[in-house]
Each structure stands twice: as structure tokens, then as C-alpha cells.
Amino acid sequence: MSDISIFDMFSVGIGPSSSHTVGPMRAAHAFVHMLKAEDLLGHVNSIVVELFGSLALTGRGHCTDKAIFMGLLGELPETVDPDAVQVKLDALHETHVLLIDSKTHFLFDPDQHLIFHMDKCLTLHSNGMCFTAYDGRQKVIKSQVYYSIGGGFIVTEERFNDPIVESDTKVPYPFYSAKELRALCIKNKMRIKDIMLANEEALFDIDAVKKRLLDLVQIMEECVHKGCTTEGYLPGILRLKRRAPSFNRTLRQKGQRGNAPLAHLNWINLYALATAEQNAAGGRIVTAPTNGAAGVIPAVLLYYKRFYPDVTDAKLMEFILTAGAIGIIYKLEASISGAEVGCQGEVGVACSMAAGALVAVLGGTLQQIEKAAETAMEHNLGLTCDPVAGLVQIPCIERNAMAAVKAVNAAILALTEGGAHRVSLDEVIITMLETGKAMSKEFKETSKGGLAINVPNC
Numbered sequence: 001m002s003d004i005s006i007f008d009m010f011s012v013g014i015g016p017s018s019s020h021t022v023g024p025m026r027a028a029h030a031f032v033h034m035l036k037a038e039d040l041l042g043h044v045n046s047i048v049v050e051l052f053g054s055l056a057l058t059g060r061g062h063c064t065d066k067a068i069f070m071g072l073l074g075e076l077p078e079t080v081d082p083d084a085v086q087v088k089l090d091a092l093h094e095t096h097v098l099l100i101d102s103k104t105h106f107l108f109d110p111d112q113h114l115i116f117h118m119d120k121c122l123t124l125h126s127n128g129m130c131f132t133a134y135d136g137r138q139k140v141i142k143s144q145v146y147y148s149i150g151g152g153f154i155v156t157e158e159r160f161n162d163p164i165v166e167s168d169t170k171v172p173y174p175f176y177s178a179k180e181l182r183a184l185c186i187k188n189k190m191r192i193k194d195i196m197l198a199n200e201e202a203l204f205d206i207d208a209v210k211k212r213l214l215d216l217v218q219i220m221e222e223c224v225h226k227g228c229t230t231e232g233y234l235p236g237i238l239r240l241k242r243r244a245p246s247f248n249r250t251l252r253q254k255g256q257r258g259n260a261p262l263a264h265l266n267w268i269n270l271y272a273l274a275t276a277e278q279n280a281a282g283g284r285i286v287t288a289p290t291n292g293a294a295g296v297i298p299a300v301l302l303y304y305k306r307f308y309p310d311v312t313d314a315k316l317m318e319f320i321l322t323a324g325a326i327g328i329i330y331k332l333e334a335s336i337s338g339a340e341v342g343c344q345g346e347v348g349v350a351c352s353m354a355a356g357a358l359v360a361v362l363g364g365t366l367q368q369i370e371k372a373a374e375t376a377m378e379h380n381l382g383l384t385c386d387p388v389a390g391l392v393q394i395p396c397i398e399r400n401a402m403a404a405v406k407a408v409n410a411a412i413l414a415l416t417e418g419g420a421h422r423v424s425l426d427e428v429i430i431t432m433l434e435t436g437k438a439m440s441k442e443f444k445e446t447s448k449g450g451l452a453i454n455v456p457n458c
Contacts, residue, residue, distance in 0.1 A: 004331060006200055006209075006324040010216050011152055011287045013077030014085075015279035016392035018291040019127050019337055019445075020055060020062030021077070023148025028071025030154065031131040031144055032100065038142070041100065045136040046107040047072065049114050052128040053121035054339035054445045055148065061236065061390025061447070063282060065114055068129075072098050072108065077152065082282055106133075124160045125149060126339040126444065150337025150345065151289045171199035176332050178370060178425035181325060185366050192360060192369065196321040213317045216286055220275070220298035223285050227274025234280045236391045237457055242281075244274035264307055265405055272299035272401040280393050289327045289336045292343070292385075292392050293350035295400030297323055300354040300407050304361060315361045323357035326373050326425075333426065334433035338385035339445040341436020347396075347403045348380030348432065352425075354407035359414050368419035375421070376410040377428045381435055384443035386450030389457040 013022040028049070035041040049068055051059050059065060069092055070080055092098065096109040107113070122128030127148040133141040145157035173188070173195045175181040184195055200209045228248040234240045247270050254263075275295035279285045288297040301319050305311050327336070330349045335341045356373035364372070380403070388394040442449030 004328050005203060006196060006321060006328075007212060008153070009151065009289050009324045009327045009331070010320060011078060012216075012219060012284065013152060013287050013291065014080060014082050014284055015063075015282045015291050015294075017062040017064075018152040018287045018289075019148045019150050019339060020059060020064045021067040021282075022152035022287060022291060023127065023146075023150075023154045024055065024064050024129060025067040025071035025075065025077050025080070026152065027129060027146035027148065027154045028068045028131070029074060029076055030071075030146070031133075031142075032072055032074065034144065035133060035142060040133065040141050041104055043135050043141055044106045044133045045138075046113060046134050047098075048132045048134070050117060050130040050132075051115065052117045052130075053126035055127050055129055056116040056118050056120075057446045057448065058387060058390035059116060061387065062392060065110065068114065069098070069108075069110070074100065082284055085282070122147070122157075124157065125337075126441070126446075127337065148337075150335055150340065151331065152287050152291075153331075169202055171202045173199055175329075178326075178329050178373075178429070181329065182366060182370065191318075192325050192366070193318040193321040196325050210313075210317060213320050214313055216320055217301065217316050219284065220286050220288075220301065223278050223283065224271050224274045224298060224302060226283065227276075227278040228270065230278075230281075234277060234391075234393055235282070236393065237389055238391060238393055240280075240393050240397075242277050244270060244277050247273065264303065267306060268299050268303045268404050268408060269401040271302045272296060272404040273397060275299065276392075276397040276400040280391065280397060288323075289331070289349055289353065290338070290346045292338060292396050293346040293400065293403070295397075296347060296350035296403045296407060297354045297357070299400070299404035300358055303404075303408065304358060308362070319357045319361050322360040322369065323353040326353045326356045329425070330429055330432075333429045335436065341433060342383055342439050342444050343385040343399065344377070344380050344383040344432050345436060346385070347399050348377050348383050350400075351380055351403040351407045351410070352377040354404065355410035355414070358408065358411040362411070362415060364411075364415055365419055367421075368414045370425045371417070371419045371421040372407075372411045372414035374423055374425045374428045375413055376407050377425075377432060378423060379406065379410075381428075381432060382439070384439070384450050385445040386443055386452040387445070387447055388452050388455045390447045390452075394455065395451060 098108045125147040132143040272295035352373045355376035359372040
């Protein structure tokens with residue numbers, strides 16, 4: 001396994017986008033940190049940030065500007081208070097000064113120092129950004145290009161061709177494909193969760209790992225609860241009314257479980273909608289594996305927790321560990337960036353991760369787990385990313401619900417049929433990558449095709 005930890009695939013952040021919000025915030029934070037490390041920060045008079053490609057085209061709708069401001073101020077996605085963001089942004093717009101600490105500040109006028117290059121794209125990836133620091137004489141002190149490559153991961157231009165490197169700490173069971181993971185499980189007579197736990201234990205204290213895994217589950221549940229109880233409208237020009245609160249009231253009036261054959265689907269839909277609406281509102285979520293797809297895995301996990309007997313902490317951890325292993329393989333073999341491969345790399349991957357994880361906690365075999373994950377992606381191939389008005393709302397919110405239901409169905413098929421499959425998980429992952437490369441750029445998170453140009457924005 002590379003240095004991708006389960007906590008890289010499942011990181012805590014804020015909405016609405018991992019590649020357009022979480023990644024840029026981390027990049028801005030990294031740039032200021034680099035200036036500090038090189039003892040250059042005290043010489044900075046101003047910083048200019050340039051956005052290219054998809055970051056420019058859908059950046060405002062994805063709150064890229066706000067994320068960069070917060071990152072320059074030293075905030076990180078996992079610790080920033082979503083409720084305090086607007087207060088700091090209002091101060092910036094009033095003063096045009098970013099206060100790093102009590103002694104350090106520099107000029108930053110959002111209208112002048114944040115540039116959206118709508119007609120330019122850097123060569124290596126659609127999600128490119130350039131940070132440049134100037135002194136008082138407008139001489140360049142430092143400049144750095146970053147790429148946000150999906151799931152909140154960032155990489156510098158110099159490291160782009162090798163963004164994922166071996167960890168200094170060798171894990172006992174390295175894998176780079178589904179085939180290799182399968183072989184490890186068979187050879188060592190271990191389940192996927194055991195492989196993942198052993199690798200994580202090589203990196204972190206095992207008790208801390210288990211606590212963090214359960215913390216992820218708790219954050220997912222808290223996000224769903226907040227989404228189910230927060231009334232009002234989502235931010236942005238579409239003025240979409242939150243649907244989860246009324247949906248939640250309707251279901252609870254009918255009883256916790258319901259008697260209709262499809263009653264369980266209502267709860268899956270609710271959990272996915274609640275999470276996706278929280279993400280769209282800039283709330284705290286678990287990137288799983290991206291923000292735009294953050295509703296799928298919580299929906300399937302909480303469905304399992306609500307409707308199946310004998311759910312234990314160990315089973316909840318197995319769900320996260322199995323899903324994470326599948327996500328890591330997609331990250332290594334292909335991409336989880338909507339700007340690179342379309343929404344098949346976000347919602348499609350989340351659907352695949354959730355399907356395999358559900359089979360695992362239901363006692364499925366290794367073959368059945370892979371079958372479920374493969375089936376889920378096979379029927380997301382070619383899924384475009386065409387957000388209306390550049391907002392992670394239409395079709396993103398409902399798409400999470402649709403994918404969560406599809407994940408459960410893929411798990412049912414795999415468990416019913418015994419797991420035999422003609423197409424391997426690795427084959428469908430490579431197919432997803434090839435499909436994404438062949439997809440027109442208008443359908444890869446630019447809001448220049450599909451629903452984005454056929455649906456009125458207001």
C-alpha cells in the first residue's frame with residue numbers, strides 16, 4: 001500500500017467540494033506554511049492567487065474563493081469552524097488585510113488578488129492554482145503551483161507525476177490493485193479489514209486507529225442529524241429548499257421502519273439527502289471519498305446500522321476499513337477527481353466502496369465483496385459532472401441518494417448470486433479511467449455542458 005491511509009480517504013472537512021474547497025484550503029495553508037518555513041513571510045506585502053480550468057469555471061459556486069481565504073489565514077478543513085467562516089470573510093472584504101498572527105499581515109483584496117482564469121487551463125490537471133508572494137516593490141518572493149487532484153488531495157507541480165509515494169514506514173501488507181489485495185487476503189487467511197488494520201497499525205497506535213474509525217461514524221451520524229433538522233434554503237442563486245427535514249418528519253410519522261416492501265429505501269434516501277444538503281451548505285462532513293459524493297457511504301452505513309441486528313463497533317469499523325481499501329485502489333489505479341474523470345470518479349467510486357463494504361459486514365466472501373464493488377461501478381460508467389450554476393446541488397444531491405440505493409442493490413445481487421463475476425474490479429477501474437479520459441471536458445466539472453447549460457440558473 002502507498003502512504004494513503006484510511007484517514008486520507010475518509011478525512012473530516014467542510015463542504016461543498018473536496019477538490020474545489022478542501023484541496024484549495026490545504027494548498028493555501030501549505031503556501032503560507034512554506035513561506036514561514038523559509039523565513040520569507042515577514043517580507044511579504046501581498047499574495048496573488050490564480051485559479052485555472054475547473055477551479056476557475058466552478059470555483060465561486062464551490063466556494064473556492066472562501067476556502068483559499070481561510071487557508072491563507074491558517075485554517076485547515078478538518079479543524080475550521082464552519083459557523084465562523086463568514087465573520088472572517090466579512091472582515092477581509094472590509095479591510096483587504098489578512099492577519100496571520102499579531103505581528104504578521106499582508107494585503108489581500110479579493111477583487112484584485114484572486115484571479116479566475118476562465119479561459120485558461122494548466123497542462124497537468126484541470127484543478128490548477130498558482131500562489132505568488134510579492135514584496136513591497138512588487139518583486140516576486142515565492143511562487144508555487146498546486147493541483148487539487150480529488151478527495152482533498154493536493155500535489156505540487158514538481159511532484160505531480162509522482163504524487164503518491166512510499167511511506168517511510170513500511171506497511172506489512174502493501175497492495176496497489178484489487179488483485180494484489182485479494183491475493184494477500186487468501187495467502188494470509190485474512191479479511192480486508194484485517195489487512196487494513198495491520199497496515200494502519202504500522203502507521204499509528206492501534207487504539208487511536210479504532211477510536212478515529214468510530215469517530216468517523218459519529219461525525220457521519222451527526223451530519224445526518226443536522227441535515228434532518230436544519231430548515232431553510234441552500235446557499236446560492238438556485239435557492240433550493242432543504243428537503244431532508246420534511247422528508248424526515250414524514251418518515252417518522254409513519255414509524256421507524258414502516259411496513260411497505262420499499263420502506264427501507266426511504267431511509268437510505270433520507271440519509272443521503274441530509275448529508276449532501278449539509279455538504280452543499282458548507283457544513284462539516286466526512287470526505288468519502290469526495291465531498292460531492294459524501295452522502296453515499298453514510299447512507300448505506302446508517303441503513304445497515306438501523307435495519308440489521310447485532311451491529312457492533314467492530315462491524316462499523318469493518319465497513320469503513322473495507323470501503324477505504326476499495327477507495328484506495330481507485331485512487332492508485334485511476335482517479336477520484338470529477339474534474340479529471342467526471343462524476344463516475346466521485347459518486348461512482350463512493351457507490352462501489354459502499355457496495356463492497358455492505359457485503360463485508362453482512363458476512364460476504366472476498367469474491368462477493370469484489371463483485372458488489374465491480375457491479376456498482378459498472379453501472380456508473382460514463383457518469384458526467386455538470387453541476388448547475390457551479391453549485392454542488394443539482395444533480396449532486398439527488399445523485400447521492402440514487403447511488404446509495406444502487407450500492408445496496410449491487411450488494412444484494414452479489415450476495416444472492418454467490419459472487420461469481422466475469423469482469424474484475426481492476427478491469428472496471430481501468431475502464432472508468434479510460435472513459436473519463438475520453439469524456440468531453442464540458443462534462444468534467446466545468447458547468448459548460450449537460451444540465452448546467454440546459455437548466456435555467458434562476
